[in-house]
Amino acid sequence: MKRRNFIKGTALLAALGLGGGSAAMAISSSRNRYYAGPQSDHFDGVRFFNPGGAPPSGFGDLLKWQFGGTRATWPAQVQVGSVKPAAKVQDLTVTMVGHATMLIQMDGVNLLTDPVWSDRASPLAFAGPKRVAAPGIAFADLPRIDAILLSHNHYDHLDLTTLASLHAAHAPQIITPLGNDTIIRKAVPDARIAIGDWGHTTPFGPLTIHFEPCHHWSARGMGDRSMALWAAFVIAGPSGKVLHIGDTGFDQGRPYRSLAARYGVIRAAILPIGAYEPRWFMRAQHQNPAEAVEGFVLSGARHAIGHHWGTFQLTDEAREAPLAALDAALKGKGIAADSFRALAPGRVWEIPPI
Template identity: 65%
Template sequence: MTSDGRREKNPYYDGPRSDHFDGVRFFNPHGVEPLGLAALLRWQWWEKRARWPDAYPSPSAGAKPAARVEGGDLRVTMIGHASLLIQAHGLNILTDPVFSTRASPLSFAGPKRHNPPGVRLDDLPKIDLALVTHNHYDHLDIASLKAIVAAHHPQIITPLGNDVIIRKAIPNARIITTDWGDETDFGPFTIHTEPCHHWSARGTRDRRMALWAAFVISTPSGSIYHIGDTGFHDGINYRAAADKHGGFRLAILPIGAYEPRWFMKGQHQNPAEAVDGMRLARAQYAVGHHWGTFQLTNEAVEAPLEALSEALDAAGVERERFRPLRPGESVDIPLK
């Protein structure tokens, strides 16, 4: 209910209640929802942020990916933050495309890029499919999607409610809207929409009114587990994904934006938790993203790299199996 007694209305989605939707808001089953305004103000006023350099350039910036990667080869190229190009079996998939200078509704304020996109918009190969995991501005950027739809007209797959946001700005976008547990066939692939522990908001009055999700891309040469943002949630979703899909050739996992832990733990995993998630999901290889482009939280720009290396060594996992990519950097994932 609102403060004046009116029933809240969800502007994005009107559907039946479920184990993760109460009729107005989505939620994390048996999970922890984001802290409120008082905690946010405490973080902003009293916590100290590490100072990032004004520019954190990548040695691989300006990459020009191949037009296609055929057969069972699997290549992942980092564009920046959670935007990655996945290429396999002749298809090109783009995740959470953000090419704008700021991850913000404003052009003059909000988190600003510390490096340009590793691949320029004009240098993208033909994009067949775009996956949008949730509606935070560092993952759903209307300006970027508008440019990609104009140039490539890809199929877009996104969880419940996000379609309304996209279609309002891009009426001709081809969108498939999915719920947790849904499957979408796309060429030789099947895209599974799976749970992750996060939240959503575009403003101050729509918190958790659009769904968030992870995606599993089942291919003829192994499955890819892509998570845009998640809290570790005691490993519950990782175990469930492994049980359902039988392990993964590759997991693409967030490793940044995790400090201070008292505020971020429920929604953003840290590198040690990402390593635990890789192991629980039974992933042969992992790629780390969500670090080094936008300063969203308190840790230093290279802190995720250091913490990831320490966690891999402590777990006895070879560092080459979990690569934290810089913008423009590509990695070819072996097929075992």
């Protein structure tokens, strides 16, 4: 990022969940603009928070990163393959679109996670992280989309333009944590939305969607920090269970430690492995590949997919650094590389049975 664009960049980074800090808190409203509900162990009446976890980095740390960091150079564009998925799948198949957007096909249901088909992960059409890898599925080639799992409101996960297009073409059910429905309805007033808190469940056809805690935060701008909730999902159906986490810090393993006891064997865990450098700044909100492997082990999952890498440059690491780090972490644990795959856009994995 050019230093002359720093002011615009800091606002954008705050919106993406990569900065903001005390300055954002200072201008935030004392009233939650997205959600009104009772206090809980992770909601103080205005903002959601991670119980016992680390708060997001502050504005001073953002300045330190921007003026002192070393940002790898990414290619402007990479060639990717594209695929036209089957209309329905009765077992379990995952197709990578890009970043945190995947098509999960299981038990005859088509689910999209955090769908983004826009060219930029940004509130601005002319600035912000630009897509370097085209979507692995062309929008026109999507099968009928039944539901969307939307994990939180950062711009690289909640893209209103894409949601409006999906609503017009498919009218899917949107399943998302508390407060995000308010944001979505500004662009898609008649969207079908099911909201949930951590610990809640939503039935959908043969599936049950469980809302699980993860360690992250939320913001769309400088004045709404953590006013909408973030979550992971466990999708349970006849073909097995799938864990999907859009974004999380490792948080001493707490997003993973109780999963096996509560859900049994998880057939596939979809885990973020990118946007993690510099480590001193990103640790609380974005796990690195080694931590993702540790989470995979703690969860007891049989297979894993690494996402959140290689599509939008949000942080300092090189585009393919997560792949090398994931390979090293798997070797260090004695885990077969084929059991934890970092899927590139357009790649399809028919998840092996348990």
